[in-house]
Amino acid sequence: MLEIKNLAKTYEGRTIFKDLNLTIDDGEILTIVGPSGIGKTTFLRILAGLLEADTGTMSLDGKALALDGNRSGADVGVIFQDFNLFPQYTVKENIELAPKLVAKHTPAAVEADSERLLMEMDLTVQQDQYPFQLSGGQKQRVAIARALAMHPGILAYDEPTSGLDEASTQRVIDVTKELQNTGVTQLIVTHDLPFAAALNGRIFDFATDVER
Numbered sequence: 634m635l636e637i638k639n640l641a642k643t644y645e646g647r648t649i650f651k652d653l654n655l656t657i658d659d660g661e662i663l664t665i666v667g668p669s670g671i672g673k674t675t676f677l678r679i680l681a682g683l684l685e686a687d688t689g690t691m692s693l694d695g696k697a698l699a700l701d702g703n704r705s706g707a708d709v710g711v712i713f714q715d716f717n718l719f720p721q722y723t724v725k726e727n728i729e730l731a732p733k734l735v736a737k738h739t740p741a742a743v744e745a746d747s748e749r750l751l752m753e754m755d756l757t758v759q760q761d762q763y764p765f766q767l768s769g770g771q772k773q774r775v776a777i778a779r780a781l782a783m784h785p786g787i788l789a790y791d792e793p794t795s796g797l798d799e800a801s802t803q804r805v806i807d808v809t810k811e812l813q814n815t816g817v818t819q820l821i822v823t824h825d826l827p828f829a830a831a832l833n834g835r836i837f838d839f840a841t842d843v844e845r
């Protein structure tokens with residue numbers, strides 16, 4: 634379970650949010666909606682451990698998550714809009730790099746995980762290709778596989794349907810539902826209201842559910 638209490642963030646004296654409270658249960662899909670500029674990406678960056686919060690607490694399965702913007706570790710997997718794939722590495726290498734170098738999983742475990750994730754994300758054919766050779770939907774699935782390879786307690790996505798056509802959007806819906814069936818907790822930030830409705834998860838409206 635992810636628990637966030639009284640989270641506050643200001644940029645140069647300007648309050649973005651001052652009292653964000655949020656709980657996500659294991660295996661739940663929480664969809665975050667809200668207009669542009671309201672602070673959704675800021676929140677995701679704090680959750681990912683990339684940006685410092687002013688005050689508040691966050692915990693995952695009872696374990697505190699540091700809010701200093703310097704967190705390493707694999708508790709939270711975030712798929713950002715531009716995916717941030719390593720251009721010089723193949724699909725398989727992108728998936729295997731952090732488990733090998735950061736998490737120091739054994740070579741056998743790394744191989745078994747990447748084979749399974751390539752299958753689950755329908756990327757087996759593309760495993761030796763480079764990011765520039767992939768479609769937007771394929772790149773996104775590599776980013777999801779790469780995050781899952783670190784066994785995160787929660788997976789968060791920033792605008793996962795931006796730039797995708799209808800078929801790829803449907804694929805994202807299918808992937809999130811498949812992951813939900815395996816117990817993965819997911820948080821999805823989106824502007825796309827038909828997509829939000831199709832996810833069929835609880836909706837958290839950043840405009841009305843957060844104090845600022």
Ligand SMILES: Nc1ncnc2c1ncn2[C@@H]1O[C@H](COP(=O)(O)OP(=O)(O)OP(=O)(O)O)[C@@H](O)[C@H]1O
Nearest residue numbers: 644645649667668669670671672673674675676824
């Ligand atoms: N590094 C920064 N310094 C100062 N202000 C910032 C910084 N980053 C973001 N902001 C401001 O914080 C507010 C929230 O931005 P954020 O990107 O979190 O919004 P968002 O809800 O994700 O918007 P969008 O849906 O357009 O991505 C905006 O007004 C933005 O200008």
